[in-house]
Amino acid sequence: MKILASISCAVAVVCLVSVPVSSQTKGAPKGKAYIAPRLADGKPDLNGIWEVRAKVDADLEGKVNGKNIIVDPADGKIPYKPEALAKKKENFQKRATEDPLNKCHAPGVPRLAYISYPFQIVESANQPVIAFLSQYVHTLRNINMQGEHLDGLELWFGDSRGRWEGETLVVDVAAFNSDTWFDAAGNHHSDALHVVERFTRTGPETITYEATIEDPKVLTKPFKISLPLMLHTEKNFQIMEYECYALKEGPTFTVGDKPDPQHAK
Amino acid sequence: MSKQLFVALSIASACLAQGPGRGPVNPLLNGNPYVSPQEVKGGPIVRLPDGKPDLQGAWLQRTVGNSMSMYSIEATPGHPKTSIPRTAGVIVDPADGVIPYQPWARQREIDLSENHMVEESDAHCFLGGVPHQMYTPFGMRILQPPGFVVMTWEFMHAYRIIPLDGRPHIHPSIKLFEGDSRGHWEGDTLVIDVTNQVARTWLDQSANIHSDAIHVVERITPVDSNNLTYEATIEDSKAYTKPWTIRFSYSRILDPKFEHLEFACIEGEVDVAKH
Numbered sequence: 001m002k003i004l005a006s007i008s009c010a011v012a013v014v015c016l017v018s019v020p021v022s023s024q025t026k027g028a029p030k031g032k033a034y035i036a037p038r039l040a041d042g043k044p045d046l047n048g049i050w051e052v053r054a055k056v057d058a059d060l061e062g063k064v065n066g067k068n069i070i071v072d073p074a075d076g077k078i079p080y081k082p083e084a085l086a087k088k089k090e091n092f093q094k095r096a097t098e099d100p101l102n103k104c105h106a107p108g109v110p111r112l113a114y115i116s117y118p119f120q121i122v123e124s125a126n127q128p129v130i131a132f133l134s135q136y137v138h139t140l141r142n143i144n145m146q147g148e149h150l151d152g153l154e155l156w157f158g159d160s161r162g163r164w165e166g167e168t169l170v171v172d173v174a175a176f177n178s179d180t181w182f183d184a185a186g187n188h189h190s191d192a193l194h195v196v197e198r199f200t201r202t203g204p205e206t207i208t209y210e211a212t213i214e215d216p217k218v219l220t221k222p223f224k225i226s227l228p229l230m231l232h233t234e235k236n237f238q239i240m241e242y243e244c245y246a247l248k249e250g251p252t253f254t255v256g257d258k259p260d261p262q263h264a265k
Numbered sequence: 266m267s268k269q270l271f272v273a274l275s276i277a278s279a280c281l282a283q284g285p286g287r288g289p290v291n292p293l294l295n296g297n298p299y300v301s302p303q304e305v306k307g308g309p310i311v312r313l314p315d316g317k318p319d320l321q322g323a324w325l326q327r328t329v330g331n332s333m334s335m336y337s338i339e340a341t342p343g344h345p346k347t348s349i350p351r352t353a354g355v356i357v358d359p360a361d362g363v364i365p366y367q368p369w370a371r372q373r374e375i376d377l378s379e380n381h382m383v384e385e386s387d388a389h390c391f392l393g394g395v396p397h398q399m400y401t402p403f404g405m406r407i408l409q410p411p412g413f414v415v416m417t418w419e420f421m422h423a424y425r426i427i428p429l430d431g432r433p434h435i436h437p438s439i440k441l442f443e444g445d446s447r448g449h450w451e452g453d454t455l456v457i458d459v460t461n462q463v464a465r466t467w468l469d470q471s472a473n474i475h476s477d478a479i480h481v482v483e484r485i486t487p488v489d490s491n492n493l494t495y496e497a498t499i500e501d502s503k504a505y506t507k508p509w510t511i512r513f514s515y516s517r518i519l520d521p522k523f524e525h526l527e528f529a530c531i532e533g534e535v536d537v538a539k540h
Contacts, residue, residue, distance in 0.1 A: 039411075040314055045411075047410045047411065104531055105531065105532045106529060106532060120426060122408050122410050122413070122415045122426075123410055124321060124408045124409055124410045127321055127408055128521070128524075129406065129408070129524075129525075131406075131408060131415065131417055131424070133415070133417075133424045133426060137531075138392055138421070138422060138423060138424060138442075138443070139422060140417050140418075140422040140423070140424050140525075142417070142524070142525055144524055146522075147522065147524065153526075155526075155527045156527060156529050156532060157527060179532070236432045236433075238426065238428070238435070239426055240439070240441065241392075241441045241442055241443065243391070243392070243442055245389075245390065245531045246389070246391060246442070246465075
């Protein structure tokens with residue numbers, strides 16, 4: 001019996017070990033086993049047009065595929081201080097006018113990753129910057145792969161410093177203003193926000209996006225989100241333009257595709 | 266008014282660029298975020314593993330003489346009312362340096378500069394379109410991920426994504442502020458075909474205009490590792506009598522610590538809303 005048990009254990013171990021290898025050769029996703037394609041400098045290749053493809057931005061305290069978006073704490077709720085929770089409820093009531101996205105303002109971090117607009121990750125070998133280019137109001141977010149955080153600035157997207165940990169792009173983001181929200185439900189933060197993001201390719205067409213969010217002015221403890229980003233694979237798919245405020249300007253402005261007819265012959 | 270707004274934006278960004286933590290300010294910027302004043306000769310053209318020129322890094326336009334194409338793309342004696350200074354422009358064809366407008370379009374340019382400077386596209390935080398985007402201030406970064414040339418600017422957090430895979434342009438009914446760019450290499454020259462632009466953008470801050478029929482062919486050629494020549498031929502059968510061509514240079518921003526900062530525009534914009 002002991003021998004049989006040992007053999008079955010050994011078989012099980014072999015199977016466990018062999019699964020990632022076979023899935024790798026077939027290019028099928030299998031959790032952490034997936035090894036991303038590499039750029040010329042040997043770093044994982046995150047290039048592509050990505051989008052969350054799920055209703056995450058409506059409420060970060062909701063679910064994707066039946067799982068809480070907030071994976072820590074276990075109840076899936078943001079661990080607000082009492083006064084900050086009251087502010088969240090007030091924001092929710094006023095969200096039609098006060099949501100920064102309804103004012104065409106910058107979504108900030110982490111929100112840029114899961115608003116319902118595609119973004120292209122632009123990564124080239126041996127360059128000091130990885131650029132995120134979103135369709136939402138031609139947003140450019142630079143991930144600096146060198147240097148230290150800037151002091152004394154309050155930025156809509158914070159100051160992003162990236163590094164590689166194996167398969168994962170880790171981005172440390174600080175120096176925020178307090179003007180962005182986490183979602184359309186009024187979840188918010190202060191200028192003490194500090195975010196650590198982790199982008200890991202978990203399959204040929206998926207990135208697992210994780211962010212640990214701390215803010216001692218607003219939260220009793222940090223919380224962590226995890227959600228899938230999907231690769232756009234449609235032929236010739238490209239980032240277009242959502243020029244939010246151009247669309248909202250008044251009738252005196254000729255935002256369109258023709259010259260003003262009263263000036264034309 | 267729009268000029269004042271823009272100058273305020275420029276000063277704010279220039280101050281940020283010299284803020285704490287930036288390290289040494291790039292000598293090429295030399296206090297002037299619009300144009301790099303001097304050419305720094307480089308070595309041989311750097312190449313990617315596939316043999317194509319490696320244009321990656323940070324660049325700033327180095328226009329000729331007293332010329333700031335941001336202010337006026339064409340030669341002008343200056344315009345006191347709008348505080349546009351005298352400039353030679355960057356037009357090399359036709360030889361007089363002046364845009365070959367159809368009469369209605371010249372009349373509209375005059376009307377806009379005399380009476381409607383509030384419509385200037387920069388003042389509304391709009392993307393510049395092409396070629397205007399190419400001579401906006403604070404530096405341009407080029408990245409060349411596999412299959413693309415990508416350009417990013419601090420100014421208006423603008424970007425251009427230029428596929429090199431030979432795909433067709435998008436449908437002509439779709440109009441974009443930044444247009445639709447398709448690139449290919451002719452020897453060491455990157456050739457970019459740009460269509461699908463809206464008519465709303467200006468070519469500069471002097472109300473030089475185009476219609477939605479604008480078609481631009483750009484040619485970017487490395488001179489050496491530190492310098493690029495930029496040329497663009499602009500045709501527009503609704504606005505001009507014939508195609509015309511601009512040319513200027515870029516110099517590399519040599520400080521390896523140079524970084525783009527954040528350019529929030531609409532987030533703090535109150536000026537235009539008053540009109």
